[in-house]
Amino acid sequence: MPGKRNMKLTEEQREMLAGKYGKGAAMAMRIQCAVGEGFEAERMVPVSRVHISLSAQNADIWFTEKMTEAGAAARVIPTVNPGYCVKYFREKGWLAEEDSINMRRTEAAYTKLGANMTLSCTPYLSDNRPGFGEICAFSETSVTVFANSVLGARTNRESAMSAACAAITGFVPEYGMLLPENRLGTVLVKVSARVDSAIRFAMLGLCGKKIGRGIPVFTGLPDEIDTESLIALGASLNISGSYDMFHIPGVTPEAPDEKAAFGGRAPVRTVELTEQDMNEAFALYSHEPGDSVDYVILGCPHYTCEQVRTAAEFLRGKKARVPVMILTSRTVIAEAEKSGIKEMLEEAGADLIPDTCVDEKYCFQCLKGKNGATDSPKAIYYMENFGMSMAVRDMKTCLSWAVSGKPDSSTPMAAM
Numbered sequence: 001m002p003g004k005r006n007m008k009l010t011e012e013q014r015e016m017l018a019g020k021y022g023k024g025a026a027m028a029m030r031i032q033c034a035v036g037e038g039f040e041a042e043r044m045v046p047v048s049r050v051h052i053s054l055s056a057q058n059a060d061i062w063f064t065e066k067m068t069e070a071g072a073a074a075r076v077i078p079t080v081n082p083g084y085c086v087k088y089f090r091e092k093g094w095l096a097e098e099d100s101i102n103m104r105r106t107e108a109a110y111t112k113l114g115a116n117m118t119l120s121c122t123p124y125l126s127d128n129r130p131g132f133g134e135i136c137a138f139s140e141t142s143v144t145v146f147a148n149s150v151l152g153a154r155t156n157r158e159s160a161m162s163a164a165c166a167a168i169t170g171f172v173p174e175y176g177m178l179l180p181e182n183r184l185g186t187v188l189v190k191v192s193a194r195v196d197s198a199i200r201f202a203m204l205g206l207c208g209k210k211i212g213r214g215i216p217v218f219t220g221l222p223d224e225i226d227t228e229s230l231i232a233l234g235a236s237l238n239i240s241g242s243y244d245m246f247h248i249p250g251v252t253p254e255a256p257d258e259k260a261a262f263g264g265r266a267p268v269r270t271v272e273l274t275e276q277d278m279n280e281a282f283a284l285y286s287h288e289p290g291d292s293v294d295y296v297i298l299g300c301p302h303y304t305c306e307q308v309r310t311a312a313e314f315l316r317g318k319k320a321r322v323p324v325m326i327l328t329s330r331t332v333i334a335e336a337e338k339s340g341i342k343e344m345l346e347e348a349g350a351d352l353i354p355d356t357c358v359d360e361k362y363c364f365q366c367l368k369g370k371n372g373a374t375d376s377p378k379a380i381y382y383m384e385n386f387g388m389s390m391a392v393r394d395m396k397t398c399l400s401w402a403v404s405g406k407p408d409s410s411t412p413m414a415a416m
């Protein structure tokens with residue numbers, strides 16, 4: 001029986017499993033006990049933060065509706081990932097009324113669960129930022145890797161459903177990344193390529209096939225790395241591979257130096273990453289630009305305040321000829337509104353779009369067959385599944401193409 005064979009449950013957890021806190025909580029606890037047994041967890045531990053990667057797709061909606069129909073409610077208020085901004089895409093005329101149903105159902109289901117409807121994939125920037133050592137249940141691959149690596153929080157890569165269960169019960173099975181011994185580096189990655197900007201960190205993350213499985217410890221990188229670059233690295237690592245965490249000695253908090261990153265053990269493998277490796281990895285993801293640039297999508301993961309400001313500065317006094325869509329959080333948009341940056345962007349023809357993920361084909365399908373540009377390899381990784389074609393370049397190149405309406409002929413890697 002789940003929860004009895006391997007896991008030692010507290011009295012409260014046993015009572016929850018038995019239904020004292022309602023049918024929904026019992027269902028959630030049963031699922032978590034099964035997950036815990038699968039991973040040979042010994043016990044359940046309290047969780048203080050939850051982020052759910054809702055996808056506005058049927059299976060996730062079905063699960064959350066099922067839970068709330070059974071009376072489940074969040075004990076730990078979760079933040080949630082983006083779906084799509086019905087208002088924006090309906091006003092554009094890009095979204096049919098019937099295609100907005102899933103998002104409306106999603107919002108209703110998670111609101112009923114008690115979620116904080118942040119609808120952003122960068123909750124760690126402000127809305128749901130864990131401290132060092134804090135136990136969390138985060139889903140969304142770019143969120144979990146950032147929380148573990150950059151903030152030193154402890155989270156497994158939960159699914160939307162297991163994270164919802166954690167929000168309902170307030171507990172998570174203790175296994176994997178919650179245990180200190182599983183957080184040590186295993187693969188030494190010596191980087192000789194130039195990695196000095198967010199786009200180049202994104203490219204570095206595309207080298208997952210060469211890095212292989214494990215927890216990479218990157219050396220040869222700058223001593224100071226901005227948040228945007230660390231976000232880009234984690235996001236790309238999880239499209240070219242599957243990574244819970246990385247270390248950068250002297251930069252990430254659990255790796256004051258290389259020795260500490262490995263816990264004093266020798267790496268199981270050493271990998272060298274050169275400029276050529278980055279070039280080859282990049283070529284696997286970026287599409288060739290067409291004769292024209294018909295749209296630009298930025299903000300996968302959601303743009304930070306700094307990125308929004310940089311885009312606005314770059315576009316000052318210019319006008320985009322094609323749609324420029326910058327995906328970001330409501331929090332960043334509120335900041336941009338206060339500081340006048342949103343207005344500056346709108347004057348230049350760029351929209352700040354809240355609540356939206358690139359992986360929502362109904363919103364973007366009218367751009368199918370056109371030539372796009374993005375600064376996110378993750379965006380094209382998802383969007384090519386529904387027939388989109390985009391060249392990957394750094395933010396300023398994408399924006400300058402939007403202004404001219406056509407790509408320049410610069411060599412991608414050399415120019416970025």
Ligand code: F3S
Pocket residue numbers: 081082121140142235299300301302327356357358359378379382
């Ligand atoms: Fe965010 Fe969606 Fe990209 S969740 S990271 S915009 S794929």
